[in-house]
Amino acid sequence: MADEAELDEGTLVVRAQEGDAEAFEVLMRRHGRSLYTLALRILGRPTDAEDAVQEAFISAWRRLPGFRAESSFLTWMYRIVTNRALNIARTRRPTVGLDQVPDRAIEQMADNPERRAEGSAALKALQEAMTTLTEEQRACWVLRELHGQSYDEIAAAVGIGANAVRGRIFRARQTLAEAMRPWT
Amino acid sequence: MDVTNEAGDVPEALRLPSAAELLATTRHDRTPAGSADAEPDPNLLPCGRDPEAVLEHAAAGGSDEHERSCPECQALLRDHSVLDQVTREWAELPVPVPDDLGVRVMRLVRAELHTGRLLPLGEPDEQLTLTESAAARTLRAAVDAEPGVQARSCRIRPYENRAGAAVPGPVTVRLSVGVPYGEPIHALADRLRERVRRAASERLGLEVAKVDVDVVGLESAAGDREANR
Numbered sequence: 001m002a003d004e005a006e007l008d009e010g011t012l013v014v015r016a017q018e019g020d021a022e023a024f025e026v027l028m029r030r031h032g033r034s035l036y037t038l039a040l041r042i043l044g045r046p047t048d049a050e051d052a053v054q055e056a057f058i059s060a061w062r063r064l065p066g067f068r069a070e071s072s073f074l075t076w077m078y079r080i081v082t083n084r085a086l087n088i089a090r091t092r093r094p095t096v097g098l099d100q101v102p103d104r105a106i107e108q109m110a111d112n113p114e115r116r117a118e119g120s121a122a123l124k125a126l127q128e129a130m131t132t133l134t135e136e137q138r139a140c141w142v143l144r145e146l147h148g149q150s151y152d153e154i155a156a157a158v159g160i161g162a163n164a165v166r167g168r169i170f171r172a173r174q175t176l177a178e179a180m181r182p183w184t
Numbered sequence: 185m186d187v188t189n190e191a192g193d194v195p196e197a198l199r200l201p202s203a204a205e206l207l208a209t210t211r212h213d214r215t216p217a218g219s220a221d222a223e224p225d226p227n228l229l230p231c232g233r234d235p236e237a238v239l240e241h242a243a244a245g246g247s248d249e250h251e252r253s254c255p256e257c258q259a260l261l262r263d264h265s266v267l268d269q270v271t272r273e274w275a276e277l278p279v280p281v282p283d284d285l286g287v288r289v290m291r292l293v294r295a296e297l298h299t300g301r302l303l304p305l306g307e308p309d310e311q312l313t314l315t316e317s318a319a320a321r322t323l324r325a326a327v328d329a330e331p332g333v334q335a336r337s338c339r340i341r342p343y344e345n346r347a348g349a350a351v352p353g354p355v356t357v358r359l360s361v362g363v364p365y366g367e368p369i370h371a372l373a374d375r376l377r378e379r380v381r382r383a384a385s386e387r388l389g390l391e392v393a394k395v396d397v398d399v400v401g402l403e404s405a406a407g408d409r410e411a412n413r
Contacts, residue, residue: 007334010400011362014336015324019300019317025290032286037279050282057289061296122270123277146275170236177263180270184262 005029013073017064024064028057031074034147035081041142042085044131048092052084059084075153082139082157089135122183129179133172140165141172231256239264303342304352305389312352316340319388326383327361327376334362336400343393354393355384365401373397 004012004026015023035056039049060067060080067076130138139158143149144165155162229235231254238257241247251257300316316339324335337360343353357380363372377395384390 008362011334011336014360018320018337018339020321020324021290021294022321024293025286028286028289032289033279033281036281036285040279041274046282050285053285054289054292058292061293122266123273126267126270126274145271173264173267174235177260177267180263180266181259183266183270184259 009073010069013064013067013069016061017067024061027073031077034074035077038078038142038147039081039085041146042082042135042139043089044127048088049085052081052088056081056084071153075149078143078147078149078153079157082143083159086135086139086158089138122180125179125182126176129176133175134168136160137168137172137175140168141176144169229256229260233257235260301342302350303340303355303390304350306352308352310352314388314390319384319390322387323357323359323380323383326379326387327359330372330376330379332364332367333372333376336360336362337398340390354391356394356396357384357392358396358398360398360400362400369399373399 004022007015007023007026009027012023012027016027032053036049036053039052039056040046043049043052056077060077063080067073130141133141136158140154143154143157144151149157151162151165154165158165158168160168224230227234229238231250233251233254233256238247238251238260241251242261247257300320302313303316303319305312305314319340320338323340324338327333327335327338337358339358341356341358342350343355345351359376359380361376363369376397380395381392384392
């Protein structure tokens with residue numbers, strides 16, 4: 001059992017809590033993609049997403065000794081990343097415009113001949129419609145629809161009640177669905 | 185109409201309504217106010233139906249006659265169906281992650297290592313110390329060498345003189361290990377004690393007075409059984 005990448009999650013968390021940076025690095029590599037993806041989907045801009053994830057991991061390293069493992073490490077990290085992403089979204093809000101949302105994923109998809117053109121255009125329209133949502137609506141919708149988190153998990157991540165989460169998601173879905181009208 | 189309870193008290197706000205309660209309070213029967221000059225509710229469809237209820241009924245396969253034939257209700261359902269489809273497409277779209285993100289994070293993490301306490305080494309007047317986290321890393325590696333075993337917590341308590349000060353001398357190790365369920369624990373614990381003593385002596389120059397071993401069932405094993413010693 002020499003390869004740290006093979007260790008189970010609980011083992012890695014305990015080691016990282018006791019100051020083992022290598023164990024923390026394995027956790028980061030295991031979950032970094034999901035967390036960066038979450039931040040990018042909430043924020044839209046790769047540089048903002050990198051900032052959110054970087055700040056979240058540093059914050060997690062500092063707070064790990066107090067992590068009681070009542071949720072999974074990934075759920076705990078979702079909370080921290082969401083919190084950092086919302087802070088960044090609030091402070092940088094005025095600079096985000098409708099047509100200033102570079103998304104390398106979209107460009108990549110446009111290059112993929114197997115994707116139908118309507119598909120990528122509809123997705124681009126969806127991502128543009130995302131910028132008309134409030135930060136909280138966006139975070140709630142992304143956590144629910146793209147990352148499969150429960151209402152209670154989202155409530156903890158966003159810092160609002162579960163009923164409020166439900167309302168945010170419903171309104172977000174209404175706004176986004178209306179933007180899909182040209183593709184029906 | 186507001187479906188949330190944003191100003192409500194916290195316990196109530198945290199409670200999700202059950203499906204039965206949702207159905208009991210569905211607003212699909214609510215029509216725009218009777219008087220001709222009343223403003224139409226912007227949250228309702230032009231036909232007067234509540235979009236949330238229309239969607240719920242369709243998802244449950246329980247659309248009524250109006251919902252099946254009304255162009256507004258049908259348009260709503262089509263919009264949401266396309267949204268669901270495009271959402272799935274987005275969820276499956278691979279996201280390019282910056283290559284150096286992990287490297288930058290780890291540089292910052294290592295810059296603020298919480299190394300834990302210091303363990304005095306060598307002779308009393310030599311003032312040599314080793315950090316607990318570095319020593320724990322060596323001992324965990326020795327434990328990991330036992331097939332199937334994962335070292336979890338590893339706390340090392342320095343020897344203390346009569347005044348309670350940490351001084352060079354035999355240390356006490358408290359170890360928790362994850363093992364596959366069904367492993368005979370006593371023989372395993374003895375082997376792990378031997379591995380810890382040898383690694384401490386040969387690689388760290390530390391004498392070990394005592395090794396306590398807590399055994400925890402690995403998550404992949406049936407149940408999270410815990411046994412001591």
